[in-house]
Amino acid sequence: MTTDGGPARLRVRWLAAGMAAVVVAAVAGLALGAVQLDPLGVLAELLNLIPGVHLHSGLNEREAAIVTELRLPRVTLGLLVGATLALAGGCYQGVFRNPLADPYLLGVAAGAGLGATIAIALRGTAFGFAVPAAAFVGALLAVGMAYVLGGVYRTPATLILAGVAVASFLTAIQTVVQQRNADTLREVYSWILGQLATGGWRDVLIVLPYTVIAGALILVRGRVLDVLAVGDEEAASLGVNPKVTRYTLVVAASLATAAAVAVSGLIAFVGIIVPHTIRLLAGASYRVILPLSALFGGAFLAVADLIARTALAPAELPIGVITAFFGAPFFFLVLRTSRMTS
Amino acid sequence: MIAARDVRVRLGGAEILCGVDLDVADGEWLTVIGPNGAGKSTLLRAVGGLVAYTGSITVGDTSVQRLRRRDLARLLAVVPQSPVIPPGMHVFDYVLLGRTPYLPPLGRESEKDRAVVRDVLARMDLTGFADRPLDTLSGGERQRAVLARALAQGATVLLLDEPTTALDIGHQQDVLELVDQLRRDHGLTVLSTMHDLLIAGEYADRLVLLAAGRVVAAGPPAEVLTEKLLATHYRAAVRVVDGLVVPVRRDSSHHRPSSGSTAGTYP
Numbered sequence: 001m002t003t004d005g006g007p008a009r010l011r012v013r014w015l016a017a018g019m020a021a022v023v024v025a026a027v028a029g030l031a032l033g034a035v036q037l038d039p040l041g042v043l044a045e046l047l048n049l050i051p052g053v054h055l056h057s058g059l060n061e062r063e064a065a066i067v068t069e070l071r072l073p074r075v076t077l078g079l080l081v082g083a084t085l086a087l088a089g090g091c092y093q094g095v096f097r098n099p100l101a102d103p104y105l106l107g108v109a110a111g112a113g114l115g116a117t118i119a120i121a122l123r124g125t126a127f128g129f130a131v132p133a134a135a136f137v138g139a140l141l142a143v144g145m146a147y148v149l150g151g152v153y154r155t156p157a158t159l160i161l162a163g164v165a166v167a168s169f170l171t172a173i174q175t176v177v178q179q180r181n182a183d184t185l186r187e188v189y190s191w192i193l194g195q196l197a198t199g200g201w202r203d204v205l206i207v208l209p210y211t212v213i214a215g216a217l218i219l220v221r222g223r224v225l226d227v228l229a230v231g232d233e234e235a236a237s238l239g240v241n242p243k244v245t246r247y248t249l250v251v252a253a254s255l256a257t258a259a260a261v262a263v264s265g266l267i268a269f270v271g272i273i274v275p276h277t278i279r280l281l282a283g284a285s286y287r288v289i290l291p292l293s294a295l296f297g298g299a300f301l302a303v304a305d306l307i308a309r310t311a312l313a314p315a316e317l318p319i320g321v322i323t324a325f326f327g328a329p330f331f332f333l334v335l336r337t338s339r340m341t342s
Numbered sequence: 343m344i345a346a347r348d349v350r351v352r353l354g355g356a357e358i359l360c361g362v363d364l365d366v367a368d369g370e371w372l373t374v375i376g377p378n379g380a381g382k383s384t385l386l387r388a389v390g391g392l393v394a395y396t397g398s399i400t401v402g403d404t405s406v407q408r409l410r411r412r413d414l415a416r417l418l419a420v421v422p423q424s425p426v427i428p429p430g431m432h433v434f435d436y437v438l439l440g441r442t443p444y445l446p447p448l449g450r451e452s453e454k455d456r457a458v459v460r461d462v463l464a465r466m467d468l469t470g471f472a473d474r475p476l477d478t479l480s481g482g483e484r485q486r487a488v489l490a491r492a493l494a495q496g497a498t499v500l501l502l503d504e505p506t507t508a509l510d511i512g513h514q515q516d517v518l519e520l521v522d523q524l525r526r527d528h529g530l531t532v533l534s535t536m537h538d539l540l541i542a543g544e545y546a547d548r549l550v551l552l553a554a555g556r557v558v559a560a561g562p563p564a565e566v567l568t569e570k571l572l573a574t575h576y577r578a579a580v581r582v583v584d585g586l587v588v589p590v591r592r593d594s595s596h597h598r599p600s601s602g603s604t605a606g607t608y609p
Contacts, residue, residue: 221448223445226431238443239412
């Protein structure tokens with residue numbers, strides 16, 4: 001290894017692996033399902049979406065429509081939501097200097113869930129731009145509560161314990177709201193289970209602006225998160241304002257979580273496991289963790305969604321079941337091997 | 343270089359510094375000594391702009407409070423008493439953090455910043471450690487890495503808070519001689535705090551004795567390290583022999599071989 005550039009640099013092979021994972025997950029998600037399609041044909045059909053490209057895909061009109069109109073919005077949504085949750089998780093971990101922080105343990109997702117439930121109950125539908133806005137307010141409320149109650153200056157465990165308490169509290173309120181609005185009960189319930197089944201281009205459009213803005217805000221701050229790793233006082237002595245940095249990043253990560261929760265319901269696990277795995281495999285710098293988390297998180301959720309809709313077809317499993325079922329053993333494996341080698 | 347006038351700091355309702363005056367000349371090494379809780383670290387943190395104070399502290403000709411954080415970080419580097427060691431961070435990246443005040447807000451390090459780090463690592467004899475995770479280094483090596491980060495800041499003032507705690511006497515000397523050499527080679531001004539009076543007197547040009555948030559003595563080591571001052575402010579029984587502070591046991595009976603007493607007997 002050479003010192004030139006420093007070990008924190010995002011290695012090309014990791015970036016390439018992340019992009020390859022996204023492409024493989026996307027093509028698999030588009031090709032597999034109730035109707036099996038030729039992956040190469042699907043790839044060609046994808047490339048045809050680029051203006052000026054005309055390839056012969058070998059798919060008939062109906063199959064092409066399945067790819068571009070039926071499956072593509074859902075796969076895109078999976079990629080976006082997975083990337084967003086993983087990125088937000090990585091960001092929280094850096095901001096709170098706590099490897100256990102994630103949108104679910106901090107109660108952020110529960111807060112977003114409460115906000116979204118209230119919006120659905122009031123409006124009678126899970127669609128529309130009011131849901132992400134309400135989810136965002138709930139998310140900020142939750143992270144604020146966890147932060148104040150748990151305190152960032154105490155042990156990493158206190159913040160998480162506070163987050164768990166906040167999550168339970170907000171979930172309790174959310175359940176009450178849900179039960180008292182029987183007419184929208186089913187709508188809320190299916191949304192809470194966490195699935196991308198309702199995903200159409202409308203959902204993609206709802207989540208996209210939030211994801212892009214929050215994602216950009218977080219991705220450009222990777223280096224500052226590395227500085228925060230030495231603690232607030234040392235970060236301050238290096239010329240960084242830790243408070244301002246923390247607030248802006250918490251708002252960005254909560255915005256991202258809220259948008260993801262608003263369109264996909266509660267999908268646990270991605271936010272904590274993906275950044276963790278990246279940290280163990282590719283390095284501890286947030287300049288590595290953040291972009292790779294976005295790529296692999298997206299790929300992971302797209303694959304999880306594929307399994308969710310094919311494993312017990314024609315029935316669909318909630319995607320959260322899949323993320324936990326496959327993510328947890330994989331994570332144990334990574335944890336074990338990295339502990340043994342280090 | 344550094345001038346502090348009537349500096350007061352309140353933390354958690356208690357007044358930690360009660361009107362401290364301090365002057366550190368260009369290129370001087372001044373060490374603040376004093377018993378536990380005297381306010382040594384707080385004084386350093388005030389000079390480093392890391393804690394709110396009243397009164398005035400100037401570095402060069404500018405007030406610490408008026409300087410933007412980034413500008414202060416280019417002027418003055420802090421080596422904390424117990425630096426946070428981020429898990430998994432490599433020495434090169436850690437030292438590269440010292441370049442933070444020179445980067446544009448969203449920018450990354452340039453080749454020049456890397457060159458500075460390589461140069462600092464070479465000077466600190468750390469080149470071979472560049473790719474090692476910081477948490478695998480020994481105490482002495484780690485302290486060198488922390489100093490290297492401070493040097494990478496390119497500051498002319500070095501604030502060292504207990505730079506030799508947790509080091510054995512040989513490594514203490516290594517670190518302090520290194521600081522002394524850097525000071526002479528680069529014209530750095532050093533303000534440090536220290537517990538070990540022998541070491542403090544050996545390396546500093548001048549000492550300031552702080553007790554209960556006030557400066558009670560200042561001057562060359564020989565004038566500050568006196569039996570009377572140390573007895574009063576440290577409540578310590580010491581003898582000063584040839585400028586060296588030697589602790590003596592308060593209860594002189596322990597010097598005699600104990601026959602009947604139970605205290606101090608071992609099975």
